[in-house]
Amino acid sequence: MSDDVLVVEGVTKRFGAVTANAAISIRVRAGEVVGLLGHNGAGKTTLVSQIVGLLRPDAGEIRVAGVDAVAHPGTARRLVALQAQGQVPLDGLTPRTAVELAGRLRGLPRREARRAAERLAVELDITEWIDQRALPEGRGLSGGVRRLAGFAMTVAAPAPLVVLDEPTNDVDAARRRRLWDAVRRLRDRGAGVLLVTHNVLEAEKVVDDLVVLDRGQVVAAGSPARLASGLDDGLRLEVTLPPGGDDPTPDVPFAVRQRVRAGRRVLLVVPADEASPAVTWAASLRDTGVVDGYTLGPATLEDAYLALTESTGAAGDELTEVTSHA
Amino acid sequence: MREQTAEAPAVPTDGTTAQPSATVGPWSSYASMVRWNVAQVGSMLPLVVVVQAVLAAGIIVGFGLVIPDIDPATALYLSTGAPTVLLMVVGLVIVPQGVARARTDGTFVFLRTLPVPRLTLLLADLTVWLLVALPSVAVAVLVGELRFDLALSPDWPVLLVATVLVTVTATSVGYAVAVTLPPVLAQLVSQVLVFFVMLFSPLTFPATQLPAWFRTVHEWLPVQPAGDLLRAGLASEVYSADARDVAVLAVWCVVGVLLSLRALVRRG
Numbered sequence: 001m002s003d004d005v006l007v008v009e010g011v012t013k014r015f016g017a018v019t020a021n022a023a024i025s026i027r028v029r030a031g032e033v034v035g036l037l038g039h040n041g042a043g044k045t046t047l048v049s050q051i052v053g054l055l056r057p058d059a060g061e062i063r064v065a066g067v068d069a070v071a072h073p074g075t076a077r078r079l080v081a082l083q084a085q086g087q088v089p090l091d092g093l094t095p096r097t098a099v100e101l102a103g104r105l106r107g108l109p110r111r112e113a114r115r116a117a118e119r120l121a122v123e124l125d126i127t128e129w130i131d132q133r134a135l136p137e138g139r140g141l142s143g144g145v146r147r148l149a150g151f152a153m154t155v156a157a158p159a160p161l162v163v164l165d166e167p168t169n170d171v172d173a174a175r176r177r178r179l180w181d182a183v184r185r186l187r188d189r190g191a192g193v194l195l196v197t198h199n200v201l202e203a204e205k206v207v208d209d210l211v212v213l214d215r216g217q218v219v220a221a222g223s224p225a226r227l228a229s230g231l232d233d234g235l236r237l238e239v240t241l242p243p244g245g246d247d248p249t250p251d252v253p254f255a256v257r258q259r260v261r262a263g264r265r266v267l268l269v270v271p272a273d274e275a276s277p278a279v280t281w282a283a284s285l286r287d288t289g290v291v292d293g294y295t296l297g298p299a300t301l302e303d304a305y306l307a308l309t310e311s312t313g314a315a316g317d318e319l320t321e322v323t324s325h326a
Numbered sequence: 327m328r329e330q331t332a333e334a335p336a337v338p339t340d341g342t343t344a345q346p347s348a349t350v351g352p353w354s355s356y357a358s359m360v361r362w363n364v365a366q367v368g369s370m371l372p373l374v375v376v377v378q379a380v381l382a383a384g385i386i387v388g389f390g391l392v393i394p395d396i397d398p399a400t401a402l403y404l405s406t407g408a409p410t411v412l413l414m415v416v417g418l419v420i421v422p423q424g425v426a427r428a429r430t431d432g433t434f435v436f437l438r439t440l441p442v443p444r445l446t447l448l449l450a451d452l453t454v455w456l457l458v459a460l461p462s463v464a465v466a467v468l469v470g471e472l473r474f475d476l477a478l479s480p481d482w483p484v485l486l487v488a489t490v491l492v493t494v495t496a497t498s499v500g501y502a503v504a505v506t507l508p509p510v511l512a513q514l515v516s517q518v519l520v521f522f523v524m525l526f527s528p529l530t531f532p533a534t535q536l537p538a539w540f541r542t543v544h545e546w547l548p549v550q551p552a553g554d555l556l557r558a559g560l561a562s563e564v565y566s567a568d569a570r571d572v573a574v575l576a577v578w579c580v581v582g583v584l585l586s587l588r589a590l591v592r593r594g
Contacts, residue, residue: 054435054439084436086435089431101358105440
């Protein structure tokens with residue numbers, strides 16, 4: 001029996017004239033975390049909605065643990081555990097009850113569901129709030145605790161495929177680490193995990209493979225190391241412009257492979273042997289006040305990702321968001 | 327009207343923990359979903375009962391003021407019509423508003439991603455709304471008793487069946503409105519339905535006061551049969567209902583359930 005827990009083959013989904021997914025193919029094996037990266041609107045959530053049978057693809061095939069998810073969405077849903085991007089509707093429930101109910105819905109006996117709730121509360125460090133009721137209008141439990149409870153509900157009972165859509169939104173740094181540890185444990189126990197995110201820095205820490213979506217199309221796929229090496233021995237030169245200052249980077253005295261601008265910051269990917277002229281150029285501009293500052297370092301996966309998705313024009317907006325986590 | 331299902335792969339015996347635990351029994355799924363829904367609307371329940379009491383007082387006391395020197399027969403008619411008004415308001419107004427909110431805040435989508443058959447989702451929802459609506463009858467009768475010295479003659483089996491049938495019909499029709507129309511439109515329609523039920527339906531006044539064409543319309547709508555049936559259950563010595571009332575209600579009930587189920591199963 002194949003160890004594929006998710007096979008997406010040529011899936012296309014259109015909404016009127018807009019093609020949200022264009023012939024997308026993705027594979028997740030048991031014991032593997034695959035990151036699905038893309039800007040807002042790249043088509044990630046549309047794809048997830050088709051995997052769990054909320055939307056029907058116009059073309060293509062989706063198999064979850066061997067089951068045709070397009071023909072048998074009800075059966076497929078029993079094999080996928082999804083943490084959706086929106087908050088789980090917890091109002092009126094405590095995290096303990098919510099996780100127990102989620103476990104029961106996936107077939108855990110009562111006692112095991114109870115144990116799962118307690119174990120996950122410890123793993124995610126939310127025992128303090130486990131018996132605190134979530135109330136309407138976001139009262140009772142913070143967004144971070146709600147998100148972690150949603151994650152615990154998703155993984156309370158074993159499922160061959162776990163889909164996590166931006167699971168760390170609203171979660172503090174210490175508990176994010178705990179969540180990623182929990183994801184690694186899921187993988188080690190043999191689940192296949194599809195991690196949907198636009199946060200490349202976080203994805204890099206946990207994924208085995210990455211699929212980059214841009215405007216509904218897969219523009220790259222492979223391990224993080226392989227994707228980053230797409231820039232070979234490139235270096236990243238990041239230049240910060242003064243407020244209202246002109247951008248001097250279109251006209252530089254050295255070779256540039258990629259150039260992405262986000263507000264006052266410009267990211268240049270330059271070949272390693274151009275490091276010296278690049279630094280000389282940047283230092284002189286800083287001395288004359290044309291730029292506020294600069295940094296030079298090895299090109300990262302994030303740079304590769306931005307280079308891959310730059311054509312959308314949305315890259316600039318995203319750069320600001322991504323690098324703020326650095 | 328159900329999604330196709332295939333047999334899930336058998337659980338392997340190699341000790342891997344990434345396989346689904348077991349097939350979940352329909353009863354277990356249903357019980358878990360009812361618990362979930364009760365927790366969600368639980369905090370709202372006391373408020374709903376208060377609203378029902380205020381509405382009942384509004385109908386029985388308020389309409390009583392409109393009619394000077396109200397005679398016992400009119401008082402009985404008014405008081406036995408009030409429970410239907412309340413059940414219809416819960417089913418056609420409170421349910422659509424609750425469902426429309428669930429659609430707007432993502433609850434509706436979340437529930438549909440769970441490994442629970444669509445029919446179970448709907449039944450669990452209907453069960454909870456039934457629990458919310460049931461106090462209506464008791465509240466309305468209590469208010470009627472307090473205001474007028476009513477001579478009720480309950481036919482318990484009829485009353486029980488009528489209450490459940492009327493509530494499930496109103497709730498499933500309300501649910502269907504909420505899941506079929508866009509949320510904003512659903513809320514608007516539910517507001518209009520309040521007026522229709524309270525002012526233009528022969529629940530608090532006899533059908534004979536309506537123009538003939540409107541009487542014919544009401545023979546095919548669920549409101550009047552619901553009123554007749556509940557009245558016959560509350561004051562069996564004075565009022566009677568017939569099989570046609572049950573049939574009309576049952577048809578509306580089935581249509582409501584089928585439309586709701588279609589919306590739950592549908593994939594865009």
